Amino acid sequence: MGDDTSATRVRVRNRRGEGDRLRGEIVAAAVELLDETGDESAVTLRSVARRVGIAAPSIYRHFPDQPAVMLAVVRSAFDELDEQLRGAVEVEGEAPRGRLVALCRSYLEFAQAHPGRYRTMFGGVWVPDLSEGSVTKDDMVGLGRTTLKLLSDALEDCVDAGCAASTDVPADTVALWLGLHGLAHQRAVAPSFPWPPDITERVIAALAHFTEE
Amino acid sequence: MGDDTSATRVRVRNRRGEGDRLRGEIVAAAVELLDETGDESAVTLRSVARRVGIAAPSIYRHFPDQPAVMLAVVRSAFDELDEQLRGAVEVEGEAPRGRLVALCRSYLEFAQAHPGRYRTMFGGVWVPDLSEGSVTKDDMVGLGRTTLKLLSDALEDCVDAGCAASTDVPADTVALWLGLHGLAHQRAVAPSFPWPPDITERVIAALAHFTEE
DNA sequence: TGTACATCAGTGAACGCGCGTTCACTGATGTAC
């Protein structure tokens, strides 16, 4: 008896040639820990190993060091976000304005559904020491570029359709994203804040420069 | 020779009755470490003690535990921010719009001058475990309330003077603050981001709903 | 003016902990002949 909440999973060793499976399990376990605790310092090689049900040194067969695991987590989170955003833009087949709003909402939904991952992606919580370890500057640059491009395209469409007044789409895209980020980040950090009910609409409408309907 | 960069300061013991001085030195050292490294996990009791030039256990004469030191750092940072903001509003004695803009700029300046402290104040980086340790929920609530009040008053003045169009000042204050926070936070986290030169103006103008001049 | 004493400010050694990482290893599984 005596249930052990941090019980390790029962694991069967992968067959020959399927060793790469463990890599995926490691990243998935790290994501779980991040989402559950909201604290990137809870994602240690040892805690990940416990969660997967392996010995800690086994991780070194698949990652050079601890930051490399976090990088893999962040990479997969960005991929997931971008995929979700693309889905949101496509589904809403209608007007440019509706598509931009759907995109923004989808962004905020991701942050609300995965606060721990969001903070790690954008929070500057995880800023690896590039002077040591396996993670290079090239690994960091480019993360989030796709996300910004999706926003930029949607805003551009609005301007072309005449439903948004922007004199400088790239700059206003950044401004819009900053508003979304501020909201997403602060909601992830202080969920008990007394949020005005229409705060999302206010932020989006103001920063997208929607023209009067 | 052989300079030790982490050399402890030479310290003379405080005289009787002046023991409280050390409390201030501890907080100051923690602030220094936070500003220098930008990493709250670098602010340990031992690193603070080294910086002050005392033995680690000496901190327990002044703080019950480690989170209490961080709380003192955050408190003093909020006090400093509020004081700076009040100065910014008062100096600019002119129009409401100019005062609001000065207030926003001052907020951003604080974040840029003290990225480490800013992230600790608003970044959700430091979220103490309230279920253990000396920090209570009451200690956390109210941090930042004054800051928001200053913004709210300045926006209200603009609306009264007819230079800002807001249908709901409390809600639009939150929206404005979110934009500022997004910008401040992201600049603290990713200073190398290709920021549009007028990004500050864009964010403020859009979210303050300034009417055309 | 002297002296015993209480108090104050701070110390040094030690504890147990979880961490990242290394090392030499084990034992199952597939392959060559």
Added chain:
DNA sequence: TGTACATCAGTGAACGCGCGTTCACTGATGTAC
């Protein structure tokens, strides 16, 4: 069909580290008489 062998997936024990915190202590300084 059998067998030797290489490879693969993963292990167990150990390392040194910095951490928060505890404990009994020291020695200077002010105070009461």
